[in-house]
Amino acid sequence: MEINELTPAELRVWRAFARGERVDFRTGEDEDAADGASWGPERTLRASVVKALLLHAPQQDGEIAALRVAGARITGALDLTHALLDSHPVRLSHCHFAERPELYGIQLRRLSLHGSVLPGLGLGSARIDGTLRLSACRIAGQVQLAGTQISGALFLEDAELTAPDGSGPVLKLNQAVINDDLWAPRLRARGEIRLNGASVTGSVNLRQARLDRDEDVVIDAQTLVVEGDFLLRQARVRGWVGLRGARVAGRLDLSYAHLSNPCDAALRATSATIGELWLRRGPAMEGTLNLRRAQVEVLFVEPEMLPRRVLISGLAYTSLTPHEPAERRLPMLERDGDGYVPHAYEQLTAAYRRIGDDHAARLVQLAKQRRHRSTQPWYGRAWGHVQDAAVGYGFRPMRAFGWLLSLLAVGSVAFALEHPPPLKPDEAPDFDPVFYTLDLLLPVISFGQEAAFAPTGWHQALAYVLVLTGWILATAVVAGVSRTVNRP
Structure with missing residues (x-):
């Protein structure tokens, strides 16, 4: 140019x-x-x-x-x-x-x-x-x-x-x-x-x-x-x-x-x-969070930032912050669009254990068992409800002690008001309503009371209830304790 x-x-x-x-x-x-x-x-x-x-x-x-x-x-x-x-x-x-x-x-x-x-x-x-x-x-x-x-x-x-x-x-x-x-x-x-x-x-x-x-x-x-x-x-x-x-x-x-x-994933x-x-x-994310x-x-x-639906199957993290009670973190797992994901509960449990919050870790494990219960057939759900009510799946062992004391009090009062007749009056020991109730409740231990007396009428029905309840309670305790001992 x-x-x-x-x-x-x-x-x-x-x-x-x-x-x-x-x-x-x-x-x-x-x-x-x-x-x-x-x-x-x-x-x-x-x-x-x-x-x-x-x-x-x-x-x-x-x-x-x-x-x-x-x-x-x-x-x-x-x-x-x-x-x-x-x-x-x-x-x-x-x-x-x-x-x-x-x-x-x-x-x-x-x-x-x-x-x-x-x-x-x-x-x-x-x-x-x-x-x-x-x-x-x-x-x-x-x-x-x-x-x-x-x-x-x-x-x-x-x-x-x-x-x-x-x-x-x-x-x-x-x-x-x-x-x-x-x-x-x-x-x-x-x-x-x-x-x-x-x-x-x-x-x-x-x-x-x-x-x-x-x-x-x-x-x-x-x-x-x-x-x-x-x-x-x-x-x-x-x-x-x-x-x-x-x-x-x-x-x-x-x-x-x-x-x-809102109509799809945001991230x-x-x-x-x-x-x-x-x-x-x-503000809370509008749409699905896919991790x-x-x-x-x-x-x-x-927690307030999370959307209504999250996808966290396979998500792995080392630490979770800020420190929040388990009740504030669990909704994240319950919103998982993949349904029940055991790994997600284990990740949250591990995060709490790393910072020494064993109470929160136990609450997460309890929530895991309850979520798992919803995926089981009716008989599994029924047994799950029993374990939950009895011992909180082993994460609330004092609940079993409470049930035992309550049933012991009911049986002791009922049998104290009206003693069951002895099977062999000449050989029967003195009747003790407390130890008789314990004999009915505890499947393994025997105080010699249950075999010596035969309740009648509604006392007999109460005795059957105490025996059945004792077996259920004992089984739930054993299952819960085993789960607690074997957890990682």
Whole structure:
């Protein structure tokens, strides 16, 4: 391109490039790049000129060439597919792009489009030896970053991304590699954010983000690897978040967040490996929480944050915090959509035992037996009710002693008021209502009273009840004690 073919605005940028100087066409700091379609030729750059500048502009000795432009209107298609620009930083801030830039496979040192307005961005399989800054950008189309390698951070704070129909992928970062943070607080996105297979050496920061894809996947992060934290604090998410098979070494932080997908799962983290999962200080999740087969080191969950339905079959965690009474934790297990899951009760029991709360651990085991009872046939349920009433399945042994004292008192009073006649008056010992009742109640021990006397009438019926009750009580005690002794 000949220099005499350039407009005054293009010539100004061309001359500044060799010295790395900044060209600012803006008339004020608060100018809105969304109005760029009406900007005149005095601040218009043709995409073909920008391309020629980056590919062929002469260097100036002793200077570092760089493209630094603010407030320009860029017309035409900026196509730098597979271009090698590893020596020129590019900064096109607060610019208005008439057409989607096509930068597939490009290699460059640093790219900043801060505050710009674009109809989309094609940057797939690119290599950026520095940072990629899309902060405060408004992009009404797909941002294609699939397979891109960024040696620095990706900045998307205060950006606004909108898919053309509001439903398709709006940000594609699948298989991307980011060697620093994905920094996107206050991001607003309407459409799917695709992170499956991506790798982030730092953290993913989506604090106060507003993500919307009603009743569909809004974050698809299957097999995502994050070496730091995944932060969704104070975020509002409509749609579901998918983290199947993901690995988050630090925190998956949903504190103060509102996840809403009432007709389906709100969070799917099946088979994920997470250092710490924080669900605290926010409204209850609307939709199902799916943590099947997930592995979590620290589960920081406040009961109020849990939705009405959870799926925790195979969930493994080392510690559960904050410390809450068992009565506050058990509803989580009772809401399990998979039904009775013994492993879930064992996990909660183990968490209480690690902190020395044996009372809570026993309550969880009691709740496990009661839940198991509901899955049995009628005769199993009946026997379960007997064990529960008698000794609380072995976890409330003093209850058996209470039953024994009550039945002993009833029998002693009844037989003291009217002694049963002796079978052999000459050989019978003196009648003792207390030990006679004990002889009826205790199946093994004998005090010589039961065999010497024969009650009649309603006393005989009472004797049968005491004998039967004694056997049932003894069997329940033995079953409960065996369960208690053999528990891990």
